[in-house]
Structures are given as structure tokens and as C-alpha cells.
Amino acid sequence: MESRNPIVVTVGHKAKPEHFALAHEMAKKLGAPFAERGNTSLDALRAQYGVSCVMVVKEKLVVDTPDGELYFHPGMAHLRLKNLRHGESDHLLKALGVTEGARVLDCTLGMGADAIVESFCVGKSGEVVALEKNPVVALLIANGLQTDEGEHPTTVAAMRRVHVICADYEDFLREQADDSFDAVYFDPMFRHPFMESTGIHPLRFLADPRPVSAEAIREAKRVARRRVVLKESSKSLEFERLGFTEFEGGKYSNVRYGVMNHLK
Numbered sequence: 001m002e003s004r005n006p007i008v009v010t011v012g013h014k015a016k017p018e019h020f021a022l023a024h025e026m027a028k029k030l031g032a033p034f035a036e037r038g039n040t041s042l043d044a045l046r047a048q049y050g051v052s053c054v055m056v057v058k059e060k061l062v063v064d065t066p067d068g069e070l071y072f073h074p075g076m077a078h079l080r081l082k083n084l085r086h087g088e089s090d091h092l093l094k095a096l097g098v099t100e101g102a103r104v105l106d107c108t109l110g111m112g113a114d115a116i117v118e119s120f121c122v123g124k125s126g127e128v129v130a131l132e133k134n135p136v137v138a139l140l141i142a143n144g145l146q147t148d149e150g151e152h153p154t155t156v157a158a159m160r161r162v163h164v165i166c167a168d169y170e171d172f173l174r175e176q177a178d179d180s181f182d183a184v185y186f187d188p189m190f191r192h193p194f195m196e197s198t199g200i201h202p203l204r205f206l207a208d209p210r211p212v213s214a215e216a217i218r219e220a221k222r223v224a225r226r227r228v229v230l231k232e233s234s235k236s237l238e239f240e241r242l243g244f245t246e247f248e249g250g251k252y253s254n255v256r257y258g259v260m261n262h263l264k
């Protein structure tokens, strides 16, 4: 994998043998150098290798960016799954209109929270394929989905079933057959980010910031049997630009889901 953000991989100060093994594996997958750590600080490694980010393998896999640490955390998905287990609904699932057994293409994995919720909903008989353009994010979140202990067995099962692919959704969509997924979902980096959501800063540093193209929506409509969904901030002009006229989401929420329904 070619990395858009130059990165070096290392281990924590008190590394165990398995940390070294994983660090070498990650370095190989990213085509990045592995750096011996010793007592070296992360900033010293950054300077030595001329990179902005350092992946550190310790008990948890962490990517240290200039905007803070990025690591997998099922936190938000956990709360949403808890609500679903208590019979409450979820705006994204309503927008996607999927149930058990469905195939969902999540074009924008990011931290993986939405993909976990989709995976919980479609269950073992369904499938969630989640795409992520940035190789560091894809690798970090795929690793978290496969190894995090979670807080509930059904959350863990849903995490393990998400199939992560490092790819650009435009390229991937072009290669898919007509009607091969029930729903296709886009959650791009918002055009006008909420500055208060500081938790997303490290992701913002690595993420692909480009808007969704009209061509991607055209391809998504061909690939989706039933629905194409776009998440954006409530007042975003992106919905109009891309042709979304139906919406799902909380009345007072600052995010909305644009829905293209009855595609066929």
C-alpha cells in the first residue's frame, strides 16, 4: 500500500515480542520503515525520518499525528447498539432501509462506528463491505475491528464481520456489478466541520477531504439495488448539488441523511 501521509512504525517503550511482530507486519503493509524505539521520543523519530505521523504498536495500536492520537474505539457504536438492543431505532439504519441479510457498501469507513452499526443490523447472513482511501486509517481501524474486546458479545461479533478494503470508492464502485448491494452509503468529511468535535481532528489530518462527485453518486445508483444515502451537516448544500430530495434524521440534529429511494 502506498501511503499518502509519510509515516514510520515503531513500538512502545516497554514493548513485548508480539508488539515487534505486529509493528513489522504493519510497516510491511504500509510500505513504511520500522524504527527501533529505545528511548527515542516520537518527535525525534519524526525528525529523523522526515515524517508527520508515527504508528506506535503497544497494548493498543495508535497513530500519533500532529493533531493528536488516532486509535480505534467502538465507543459511539457501542451506545447506538445498546439503544438498538433496547428496541430503539437508529437514523442511519432507517435511512439505509436495510434489515437482516442485506449487503451494505459503506464507502467511507473512517473510525468504523457506522460500519459496526450496519453490521449489527444485517447480521451473519448479511455483509458490510467498508472502503477507506487512506491506508493508515484502513489498517488501523481494520486491526481494531478484528482485535478490540468490545463491551458486549454482539458488538464484538458485529465488529469482526466488517470487511474492510483500502480503496477509493470511485474506483471500487466502477468495478461492481449492477444491483450488487442493497444500499450504498457515503459519509464524507463535512464541507463545514463542526469545530467543537475535537475528537475528529487526528482523523481529519489523515482523511481524504474531497467532496463526493456526481459521478460517484451515478455509479452508486447503478450498484445499489434499493438506496443511496449521504450523511452531511443539516444545512449542507451538498444534498442539493448531488440530487438528494428525501431526508432522514433528528429534527434538531446538526446532521442529516439524504436518501435516494426506490432506485429500481
Ligand SMILES: C[S@@+](CC[C@H](N)C(=O)[O-])C[C@H]1O[C@@H](n2cnc3c(N)ncnc32)[C@H](O)[C@@H]1O
Pocket: 107, 108, 109, 110, 111, 112, 113, 114, 115, 131, 132, 133, 134, 137, 167, 168, 169, 170, 187, 188, 189, 190, 203, 206, 207, 208, 209, 210
Ligand atoms: C467522516 S469519515 C467517516 C466516518 C465513519 N462513517 C464513522 O462512522 O466513523 C470519512 C472517511 O472517508 C474516507 N474517504 C474520503 N474519500 C474517500 C474515497 N474517495 N474513497 C474511500 N474513502 C474515502 C476518509 O479518508 C475518512 O476516513
